[in-house]
Amino acid sequence: MKEFIVAVVAAVFGLAGTVVGAALSARAAKNGAVLSAQATLQQVRDQATVDQAHWLRQQRLQAYEGFLAAWDECLRLIDSVGLPGDSEASGTNPLKEAAGRMTERARRIDILGPTEVSRAAEELADSIRRDVSIATKLKELTEAKLPSATEHITNGTAPAMAAATEALEEANRQMQELVAEANESGQLLHENPRTTEMFERFERAQEIADAAIARAHRDGDGFSAFLEQATVIVNELQRNQEARACTRERFTTAARHTLASANPPTS
Known part of the structure; x- marks a missing residue:
């Protein structure tokens, strides 16, 4: 009986050992599978990160x-067509259209980032839009004021000055003739009956000259006012163009740094 009990106990312990061993083996297998799955998942994640970074860089x-292609197009139009780039024949404004394309592409950069590049791109687009706006203002001023100012000078001041010059030259010529006659005849100048008429002619010529000079001052003031306004606008345009040179450099530097980075920033 005792031997039977011992045998049963031994069998039980043997079975228990087998079960425990099997359980440990199963757990080890499970842990190995989990670790393998985690490693695979991490590889997938790492590859996804690399692929995403590559996609974002592209x-x-x-x-x-x-x-930059839109930027170059704007500069080409400024150099070849001028500001603001109007074409009256077609009713279009090529520079304004190119600036619009530049703005659209700046918005895409704003989506893709990073912030430093998108901010510089938006400032460059704003700068070109200001070029268009400022130059359009200059064009409108020129169209509104220059023809009138030029017409006054061409049709008013210039003919008046020409008439005054002619009157003075004619009066001077006749006076020289009168003096020459007096010298030849030995007659005193004030005794010549034509002297009074001659001085009256000089006075009329002087009045014509004074009126022409006054008109020249008026027309000149109008033209000067136009030039002052135009100069203010041109200076504004020059300051805008000078300022964006630094912005272009900032954009280029930030873009190069972003593209050269192994892990480009996402914002």
Whole structure:
């Protein structure tokens, strides 16, 4: 009986050991599977991060290149067509349209980031839009004021000055003739009956000259007022163009840094 009990106990312990061993093996297998799954998942995540970074870099590269192409188009139009780039024949404004494309591409950069690049891009787009706005203001001023100022000078001041010059030259010529006659005849100048008429002619010529000079001052003041207004606008345009040189450099530097980074910033 005792031997039977011992045998049963031994069998039970043997079975328990087998069960425990199997359980430990199963747990070890499970842990190994979990670790393997985690490693695989991490690899997938790492690859996804790399792929996302590559995709983002390519998207940014395309956006930056597109933006700079629009920028170059604006500069080409400024150099070749001038500001504000109107074409009266077609009723279009090429520079304004190019500035619009530049603004659209700046918005795409704003989506892709990073902030430093998108901010510089928006400032450059704003600068071109200000060019269009300022130059349009100059054009409107020129169209409104220059023809009138030029017409006054061309049709008013210039003929008046020419008439005054002619009157003075004619009066002077006749006076010289009168003096020559008096010298030849030995007659005193004031005794010549034509002397009074001659001085009256001089006075009329002087009045014509004074009126022409007064008109020249008036017309000149009008033209000067136009020039002063135009100068203010031109100076504003020059300051805007000078300021964006620094912005362009900031955009280029930030874009290069972003594209060269192994892990480009996302915002």
